[in-house]
Amino acid sequence: MPTSLTLADYQQAAKNLRTEVAVIKAVTEVESGGQGFLPNGRVVIRFEPHLFHRYTQGQFDASHPQISFKNLRAGYPTGVLHSWQLYDEAKALNLQAARMATSFGLFQILGSNWPDCGCKSLSEFITRMSRSEAEQLNLFCNLITNWGLDDELREHQWARFARMYNGKDFKLMKYDIKLSNAYKKFSS
Structure with missing residues (x-):
């Protein structure tokens, strides 16, 4: 640990x-x-669906609306575990974009x-x-x-x-x- x-x-x-x-x-x-x-x-993360949308040019907005949408939504994801679920799903679609759209660690630094x-x-x-x-x-x-x-x-x-x-x-x-x-x- x-x-x-x-x-x-x-x-x-x-x-x-x-x-x-x-x-x-x-x-x-x-x-x-x-x-x-x-x-x-596991590292504390925050997956940012609006950034995943940006890095994938909205490619997954229709097929995966829970992980890719245009505007920031306060309170979404609901927490770290929810972020990990969304991140794991997003990285299966586009690893680079998922990493770039995720904030990591104590200081929540974007990939x-x-x-x-x-x-x-x-x-x-x-x-x-x-x-x-x-x-x-x-x-x-x-x-x-x-x-x-x-x-x-x-x-x-x-x-x-x-x-x-x-x-x-x-x-x-x-x-x-x-x-x-x-x-x-x-x-x-």
Whole structure:
């Protein structure tokens, strides 16, 4: 079973991003509930049907409307297990698109972001995400640095961070509010 993050892991990430441990913990909690793996050892994921639609040009919208549709739907998938069911079905249709349309690990990093995480391939990204929460944290730090979002974290610009990190529909899921509240909890 992969190991959980330690305080030293959080401290190193905060040092790398020149921010506070509370900031890293807030993102961890909001993105994944603080868990990078399920009890059975599988990585925590979120399959995104609207992204699968985009990566397959809607090819499966009619035949598989539960895994491919045009617009984001709040509350769908209903959880990690549901995401795994949808992901397993989607990867049987198009492995590359399924991986690209799925967010992985503690920080729910989309597979499509593998180059910005410092990986040489999507397969390397998936392998590293499956190793440990510490590896997931390393990939997150690479992504934040490559996207130039460390300033937003340092300055607690939650809405700007959420828009860049979670996309234009971040308000639908209230990511900025959740990040602010989680930061307050961890910094007190």
